[in-house]
Amino acid sequence: xxxxxxxxxxxxxxxxxxxxxxxxxxxxxxxxxxxxxxxxxxxxxxxxxxxxxxxxxxxxxxxxxxxxxxxxxxxxxxxxxxxxxxxxxxxxxxxxxxxxxxxxxxxxxxxxxxxxxxxxxxxxxxxxxxxxxxxxxxxxxxxxxxxxxxxxxxxxxxxxxxxxxxxxxxxxxxxxxxxxxxxxxxxxxx
Numbered sequence: 001x002x003x004x005x006x007x008x009x010x011x012x013x014x015x016x017x018x019x020x021x022x023x024x025x026x027x028x029x030x031x032x033x034x035x036x037x038x039x040x041x042x043x044x045x046x047x048x049x050x051x052x053x054x055x056x057x058x059x060x061x062x063x064x065x066x067x068x069x070x071x072x073x074x075x076x077x078x079x080x081x082x083x084x085x086x087x088x089x090x091x092x093x094x095x096x097x098x099x100x101x102x103x104x105x106x107x108x109x110x111x112x113x114x115x116x117x118x119x120x121x122x123x124x125x126x127x128x129x130x131x132x133x134x135x136x137x138x139x140x141x142x143x144x145x146x147x148x149x150x151x152x153x154x155x156x157x158x159x160x161x162x163x164x165x166x167x168x169x170x171x172x173x174x175x176x177x178x179x180x181x182x183x184x185x186x187x188x189x190x
Contacts, residue, residue, distance in 0.1 A: 001032050001033065001034055002031075002032070002033040002034070002081040002082060003033070003034050003036075003079060003080045003081050003082070004028065004033050004034065004035045004036070004080060004081065004082040004083075004084060004188070005035075005036050005037075005038065005073075005076045005077055005080040005082075005083055005084065006021060006024075006025070006035065006036070006037045006038070006084040006085075006086060007037075007038050007039075007040055007073065007077075007083070007084065007085050007086070007098065007101060008021055008037060008038070008039045008040065008041075008086045008087075008098075009040045009041065009085070009086060009087035009088070009094050009095040009097055009098025009099075009101075010039075010041065010086065010087065010088050010095065011041040011095065011097070012088075012168050012169075014168070014169050014172075015088060015132075015168040015169060016088065016132040016162070016165045016166070016168060016169065016170060016171045017086050017087060017088045017130065017131070017132045019169070019171050019172060019178075019181075020086065020130050020132055020160065020162065020171065020177075020181050021037070021084075021086045021130060023177075023178050023181030023182050023185070024084070024086075024130060024160070024181045024182070024184055024185040025037075025185060026181075026182050026185060027181065027182035027183060027184060027185025027186035027187075027189065028185035028186065028188055028189045029185070029189070030185075030186055030189045031186075031188075031189025032189075033081075033082070033188070033189055036076065038073050038076070040073075040095070040097040040098045040100070040101045041095070041097045042069075043068070043069030043070055043073065043097070043101070044068050044069035045068055045069060045070065045097075045100060046066055046067070046068040047066050047068070047100075048100060049099065049100045049103035049104065050064075050103040050104050050106050051066065053065060053066075056106065056107035057110060057111060059107075062074075062078050062107060062108050062109075062110070062120070062121050063075060063078075063107055064104050064106075064107040065107075066104070070100070070101055070104050073101060074101075074104060074105065074107060074108060077105070077108065077122070078108055078121040078122070079121075080125065081125060081126065082125065082126045082127075082128065082188055083122075083125060083126070083127050083128070083155075084127075084128045084129075084130060085098065085102075085127070085128070085129050085130070085146060086129070086130040086131070087130075087131055088131070088132050088133070088168075089131060089132070089133035089134070089138065089139070089142045092138035092141045092142055093141075093142060093145070094131075094142075094145075102145075102149075105149075108120055108121060108122055109122075109153075120153055120154075122153040122154075122155055123153060123154045123155070124154065124155070124156075125153075125155050125156070126155060126156040126157070126158070126188065127146065127149065127150040127153070127155045127156070127157050128157075128158050128159065128160075128184075128188065129143060129146040129147075129157075129158075129159040129160075129161065130159070130160050130161075130181075130184075131143060131159070131160075131161040131162070132161075132162045132165040132171070133161070133162070133163050133164070133165060134164075134165060134166060134167065135163065135164055136163035136164050139161060139163045142161070143159055143161050146159065147159070158184075158187075158188075160180065160181060160184045162177055162180075165177075
């Protein structure tokens with residue numbers, strides 16, 4: 001059975017991003033994939049992101065030296081087959097809470113600077129990005145960090161990004177968008 005972790009970066013339970021995730025799960029649940037969701041906005045943070053301490057590079061495991069609510073999420077990412085990251089667009093990027101988790105992903109890489117190489121448990125996994133934005137301005141910039149992370153990590157990548165979604169909750173009555181999200185989920189149901 002495949003494992004999927006969905007990391008949601010929206011503080012709104014009934015917002016557009018949360019609706020997209022719910023619809024995605026509806027489609028993804030049609031298979032034999034175990035699905036776990038984590039809301040980055042409810043995690044207990046001890047730091048505002050990676051502190052660049054590099055202690056993770058000295059650990060045998062792929063984990064962060066800072067022990068807080070993000071630690072378990074990073075472990076689950078390393079063990080998952082499919083990692084889904086979902087966020088509304090805030091000033092052309094993901095939410096601050098999600099960005100904090102993303103920056104701490106540094107621990108999921110072990111770098112050999114002399115050989116200019118790295119190892120990572122992310123290699124070969126699938127990274128999916130689900131995003132929503134009030135308007136279309138900056139949408140390519142919003143998605144780019146996720147596609148680059150996948151490319152760098154040698155992960156498969158796909159996305160569902162909805163521009164012009166309107167204010168929080170406006171997608172609720174959009175059956176066309178619901179069908180897109182459900183179909184996107186089905187595509188990754190094992």
